[in-house]
Amino acid sequence: MHFHMIIVAVFWFGFVDSRKIRGISSSYKRFFRERKSFLCIDGSKIIPFEQVNDDYCDCEDGSDEPGTSACPQGRFYCTNLGFRPHYIPSSRVNDGICDCCDASDEYNSHAHCQNACWNLGQRERAYVEGQMRTLDEGLQLKQQLIEEGVLLWREKQAQLRELQQVAEDLQTKLEERRSRKQEADRLKEQTPRPPEAGDGRLFRGQNSTVTGTFKLLDSNKDGSITVDEVQAKVALVHDEERVLSEDEAVALLGGDHQMDLTTFQHTLWDILTNGGRVKIKDTHGAPGVGEDPPLKVADREWEATNLKKVEEAYDTVNMEISDLREKLAIDYGPDWEFLFLNSQCYKLKVYERWGMWEGPPKNQYGRMVYENGEPCWQGGSRSTTVTLTCGTETALRSVKEPSKCQYIMDFQTPVACQPVLKQRGIHSEL
Missing domain, CATH: 2.70.130.10 (Mannose-6-phosphate receptor binding domain)
Incomplete structure (x- = not known):
């Protein structure tokens, strides 16, 4: 009789131990150490320890039935050795469907489940290892893209500096072209109407500005026109071959033997441009005589066309600079990797x-x-x-x-x- 009692006691303790650890994670085992009583984990009730996992829900939080389906809000812990452990609702315990890959949730049902944790873990480990390889390759490629990004950033910065320099040069050229055009327009306004054929005005091709005509007559460039210079450059309209006499030259000089620019503008210039009896001899626009002839119509048109081209180039470069600045202002990441x-x-x-x-x-x-x-x-x-x-x-x-x-x-x-x-x-x- 005593022998049978020992066997029953061993069997009882083994049964309690199996109930104690089923459905429990390692972090919760301290709450299920065998003792005379069990405190519900939420602290709401103390029950005899033999009521743990007895298929009857005593605790409101369901903590006394981790290994059965007695508590509707209870949880069963799948150990799943070799795979990922996780919790399932306790209502799934012994329901004939294997929810834990180690089949621990169907310990007392008719379901015949095989332990699939190792195969699942092996596939997951292979997946994670593949992800690690992808990560290694990705990080290497990322480093290459970072280096390329830095180089590209520097190239765009250098491109911006070059465009800014081009813009400055074009601005200088544009100011010069505009100045030349303004001067051409000014000379055009000062240029008198071309003379009619046979009249005493300046013929086409000769310098027709006041200053230009004065310099044309002032051969020695001393700032005054003398009798000799008038005789050398001025002729009668109807008898160009005859050289003017000294008296005729003095008369054209206003009764004096020389004349400065101011006096010339109000005397001889009027005679030459208003159909008088004298004209400037045809020098065929020889270079070195007087200043450069005024811009012809074709020259003015060329200046206007050239100015327009410079303005278009200047606007285009500024648009490129604006576009490049806008792109460089975007946040491409800390290392320009994007x-x-x-x-x-x-x-x-x-x-x-x-x-x-x-x-x-x-x-x-x-x-x-x-x-x-x-x-x-x-x-x-x-x-x-x-x-x-x-x-x-x-x-x-x-x-x-x-x-x-x-x-x-x-x-x-x-x-x-x-x-x-x-x-x-x-x-x-x-």
Whole structure:
């Protein structure tokens, strides 16, 4: 009789121990140490320990029945050795369906479940290892893109400086062209009407400005016209071959033997340009005699055309500078790693405009927002949120419309790979 009691006692303690640990995670085992009483984990009630896992719910939080389906709000812990442990609702315990990959939830049912945790864990470990390899390759590609981004940034900065220098040069040239055009317009206003054939005015091709004509007559460039210079350059209209006499020359000089520019403008100049009896001899515009002839019509047209070309070139360069400055003002990431995406198209036409980076604090550049797109029918403007994920290729992976005219895209690119993900490694329980 005593022998049978010992066997029953051993059997009883083994039964209590199995009930005690079933459906319990290691972090909760301290609450289920065998003792005379059990305190509900929420502290609401104390019950005899033999009522734990007795298929009757005594605690309001269901903590006394972790291994049965007695409590509706209870949870059963799947150990799943070799795979990921997790909780299932206690209502699924012994329901004939294997919810734990180690089949621990069907310990007292007719279900025949095989332990699939190792195979599942092996597949997950292979997946995680593949993700780690992708992360390594992605980080290497990201470093290349960072280096390319830095070089491209420097190239654009150098291009901006070159364009600014070109703009400065064009501005200087433009000011010169405008000044020349203004001078040409001024000379055009001062130039008298061309003489008619046979009259006593200056013939076409000779210098017809006051100063130019004065310099043409002033051969020795001493600032005055003398009798000899008048005889050498002025002739009668109807008898050009005859040289004027000294008295005739003195008469043209206003009764004096020389004349300065001021006196010339009010005396001899009027005689030469108002159809008088004398004219300047035809020198055929010989170079070195007087100043350069005034701009002809063709010359003025050439100056105007050239000025227009310089103005167009100046405007074009300024537009390029403005466009380049706008591109350089965009936030391309801390290391310019997103610069390579500028002006790239990945087979998806969108109408939204760039809004902002809207990632979480630990990954600010993990999400892009495009706003103010085309108006949506009976709604606001379209918008798109692009989530960036780590990958070895740059590609658009998915597009969804969770709400009207609000789009979500998954965009894979190496520049989204973060070294911090690699530091986490693979979960030790796998």
